[in-house]
Amino acid sequence: MTLTESIADTTTTKIRVPHFVRGKLIWGDDSEYLSRDFGVPFVTPKIEFNELFVPRTQQGPAFDVPVSDIIDFLVETAAHLTLEKNEYLQESLEMTLQVSALPRRIIENTFARPGQFLTRKALEYRLEKTFGDVDVLDGWVERTDPNGRVSRIRAFPPRLVHMLAGNSPSAAMTSIADAALTKAVNVFKMPSADPFTTVAVLRTMADIAPGHPVLQSMSAVYWRGGDEKVENILYRSQYFDKLVAWGGGAAIENAAKYAGPGFQLISFDPKVSMSVIGREAFESEETLREVAELAAKDVTIFNQDACLAARHICVEGNLEQVDRFCALLVDRMGVDRDFTSAVGPKPAADIRDAVEGMRFLEPEYRVWGAFDGRGLVVRSPEMVDFHPTNKTVNVIPVDSMRDAASLATVATQTVGVYPTHRKAEIRDDLATAGVQRVVRLGSAMTGSMGSPHDGMYPLHRFVNWVVDDDA
Known part of the structure; x- marks a missing residue:
């Protein structure tokens, strides 16, 4: 039965969402939920917990599969x-819409x-940069320390629960690849904003090799985040080693309460990104227009529903210069791009109320754009106290780039810088403040392969590092 056929078969308006458990597609309408963004009802099968577990007395199905075969x-x-x-x-796609x-x-x-990350060269390169000696994934690698003491190290296959990100369907594909490369036993908690793509990928794998050990190591199920009847069972060290959690503040806080001895939390916390623009942007009108376009690209990624989408922009210049930039920026925010729509969701009531109040504070504050989802720019002397989202961006004039770096925090993920050569001028200050990634303005969406993410090499954290020591 296909997803679309399942809808045709039901007499209700509820979408039927299947689970996929260790190679088996499972349908059912035992539980009902609502989607995140629109409150669309959908139903899922009952979770059979015993089918998700591989007993601690058994190695996972992919334990002895060479990494080269997994890459194949x-x-x-x-x-x-x-x-x-x-x-x-x-x-x-049709269901996600x-x-x-x-x-x-x-x-x-x-x-x-x-597709650009799941090539053979990309996967091999990432493993090499993460582990150095990739042999540690396939077995015990012997080494001798300076005192002549011998030990053997292995990046041991873990048991993982994944709280998947819901702001992009591609997250399901990359999370499945990560899980496979570490030979983990995995349970994927599908997001309510997209409870479909994970199963679609696993069904594709099943068509290729239905009995593959990697596939037998994976299950994709749905439950409402925070449901203690499920999480009090799954989030236990007797079943799993680690919880890999993507999500907003409330979801991460809920996940953190389960962390404890033997059960670790690997958290990809909600982040806020920003841009820093140097005075070179004002060398000519043509340059300023180019910079406004680059800045708009970073602001509007997934209509700003992404951690790496800039929400604050610090501009090195006087008020007249910064205002010229703001006027150009708001115009370029209302443009269709590969991962941006010209008109996105409208700003929430709290943003509208805060911005309306600022209109009475000119010239210290100034606003460009409207609440129509095309783009809204707020220029202020310091960071606004609301969370800019839905194509809303806060522009702050600064005297120097180092002043901009002082506004970054440990919650700042990506910082786009213009001109590129000035990244070196502030990257140490940004890193000291807690920033994890510095890029060229306009390239927040473009990442280098094999690089850290959120201050870590994720696969290095996923595995369990074990030593057999002869000392």
Whole structure:
């Protein structure tokens, strides 16, 4: 039964969302939930906990599979993850459109993104940069320390629960690849904003090799985040080693309460990104227009529903110069791009109320744009006290780039800098403040392969490092 057929079969308006448990597709309407963005009802099968567990007395199905074979499987899978040819992704797209605030064109583009990361060269490069000696994933690697003491090290396959991110369908594809490379036993908690793509990818893998050990190591199920009846069972060290959590503040806080001896939390916390623009932007009108375009690209990624989308922009210049930049910026925010729609969701009431109040504080504060989802720019002498979102950006004039760096915090993920050569001028200050990533302005969406994410090498954290020591 396909996803679309399942809808035709039901007499209700509720979407039927299947689970996928260690190679088996499971349908059912035992539990009912609502999607995150629009409150669309959907139903899922009952979670059979015993089917998700591999007893601690047994090694995981992929334990003895060479990493080279896993890469072969992922590369073959990636070749089948083409929207034009994959009926599961096509069905997932149609279902996601019913629950996601993103338009069809952007969702279609996200399906193409993982292709650049799931090539053989990309996967091998990432493993090399993460582990150095990739042999530690396949067995015990012997080494001798300066005192002549011998030990053997292994990056041991873990048991992981993944709280998947819901702001992009491509997150499901990359999370599955990460889980496979570490040979983990995995349970994926699907997000209510997209409870479809994970199953679509696993069904694709099942068509290629239904009995593959990697597939037998993976389950994708849904429950409402915070449901203690589920989480008090799953989030235990007797079943799993670590919880890999993506999500907003409330979701991460809920996940953190389960961390304890034997059960670790690997948290990809909600982050806020920013941009820093030097006075060089004002060398000519043409340059300023180019800089405004680059800044708009970073602000509007997934209509600003992404950690790496800039929400604050510090500009080195006087008020007249900064205001010229703001006027150009708001115009470029209302443009269709690969991962941006010209008109996105409208700003929430708290933003509207705060901005309306600022209109009475000119010239210290100034506002460009409207509450129509095309873009809103607020220039203020310091960071605003609301969270800019839904294509709302806060511009702050600064005297120097170092002043801008002082506004970054440990919650600041990505900082785009113009001109590029001045990144070196402030990157140490930014890192000291807690920033994890510094990029060229306009390239927040473009990442280098094999780099850390959120201040860590995720795969290095996923595995369990074990030593057999002869000392």
